[in-house]
Amino acid sequence: MKVFITGASSGIGEALATEYAKRHKNKNIILGLVARRSEHLQNLKNALENTYNIKCAIYPLDVRDSKALATAADEFIQQFGTPDIVIACAGVSRGTLTEHQEDITAFQAVMDINVMGLVHTFQPFIAAMRATGHGQLVGIASVAGVRGLPGAGAYSASKAAAISYLESLRVEMAASNIAVTTIAPGYIRTPMTDVNTYKMPFLMDADVAAVKFVRSIEHKRRFVVIPWQMGWVAKFMRFIPPFLWDFAMKKAPYKPRLNWDWL
Numbered sequence: 046m047k048v049f050i051t052g053a054s055s056g057i058g059e060a061l062a063t064e065y066a067k068r069h070k071n072k073n074i075i076l077g078l079v080a081r082r083s084e085h086l087q088n089l090k091n092a093l094e095n096t097y098n099i100k101c102a103i104y105p106l107d108v109r110d111s112k113a114l115a116t117a118a119d120e121f122i123q124q125f126g127t128p129d130i131v132i133a134c135a136g137v138s139r140g141t142l143t144e145h146q147e148d149i150t151a152f153q154a155v156m157d158i159n160v161m162g163l164v165h166t167f168q169p170f171i172a173a174m175r176a177t178g179h180g181q182l183v184g185i186a187s188v189a190g191v192r193g194l195p196g197a198g199a200y201s202a203s204k205a206a207a208i209s210y211l212e213s214l215r216v217e218m219a220a221s222n223i224a225v226t227t228i229a230p231g232y233i234r235t236p237m238t239d240v241n242t243y244k245m246p247f248l249m250d251a252d253v254a255a256v257k258f259v260r261s262i263e264h265k266r267r268f269v270v271i272p273w274q275m276g277w278v279a280k281f282m283r284f285i286p287p288f289l290w291d292f293a294m295k296k297a298p299y300k301p302r303l304n305w306d307w308l
């Protein structure tokens with residue numbers, strides 16, 4: 046089995062890589078791991094190879110760089126063959142407010158990473174998957190993409206775009222027997238949510254979430270919210286009219302506009 050995962054240096058991506066390694070311990074599994082921080086990737090590769098006796102290949106790159114992803118995909122395919130599953134998990138979340146001129150760069154970065162990052166990740170694998178006659182593309186969206194969250198305009202917009210993009214892709218890929226799975230997590234305990242000072246309902250540990258993510262991928266779910274309780278919240282969010290949404294969000298906490306060094 047071959048799985049290519051972006052955002053593997055931390056949080057959900059790292060937990061997914063670990064869960065695949067655990068499940069396929071001592072078996073013929075190859076993991077392609079992508080993120081910007083190469084030392085984190087190297088540490089994860091060493092840990093997974095030594096603990097689970099599997100093989101990892103690392104690709105330190107920025108998902109905004111389509112050429113770098115194309116080269117990584119090419120190298121992976123040449124060396125190991127076409128992956129069975131490609132998981133686009135890399136993403137960023139920061140509070141943004143439109144009235145601040147300096148937030149424009151943040152809006153751009155969030156959209157580039159969370160939306161174009163998906164396209165850059167999947168594009169170089171599609172021809173190879175078509176040639177093998179199977180494959181699965183998995184995009185990590187968010188419940189935040191279901192309605193616009195105040196203080197997180199960039200993030201909500203990027204995840205709404207991700208949900209629609211993945212839906213288009215799912216229909217486009219169906220005739221080629223390439224499955225597309227959209228996972229919309231609620232709150233998962235990772236460095237991304239560690240900065241939140243507000244209460245996060247149904248917060249789930251990343252390793253627990255990863256087991257559920259992998260199960261949903263195995264079942265080739267089209268769209269799934271994890272944890273399931275957030276699935277009901279998301280259904281309700283989608284259904285209520287704008288005036289009720291505005292009322293419900295009146296006192297909603299804002300994601301901090303912190304740390305500009307991540308760009």
Ligand SMILES: NC(=O)c1ccc[n+]([C@@H]2O[C@H](COP(=O)([O-])OP(=O)(O)OC[C@H]3O[C@@H](n4cnc5c(N)ncnc54)[C@H](OP(=O)(O)O)[C@@H]3O)[C@@H](O)[C@H]2O)c1
Binds near residue numbers: 057085109230231235
């Ligand atoms: N945690 C939650 O509650 C939650 C909820 C809904 C959706 N999500 C989504 O789940 C995904 C993973 O989030 P997480 O919670 O695991 O956050 P995280 O711990 O901050 O991990 C984010 C991952 O994305 C990578 N990444 C960020 N920008 C990148 C770039 N430009 N190029 C390449 N890699 C990049 C990071 O690696 P480097 O920094 O090393 O590049 C890191 O591996 C994201 O798409 C996020 O939006 C999370």
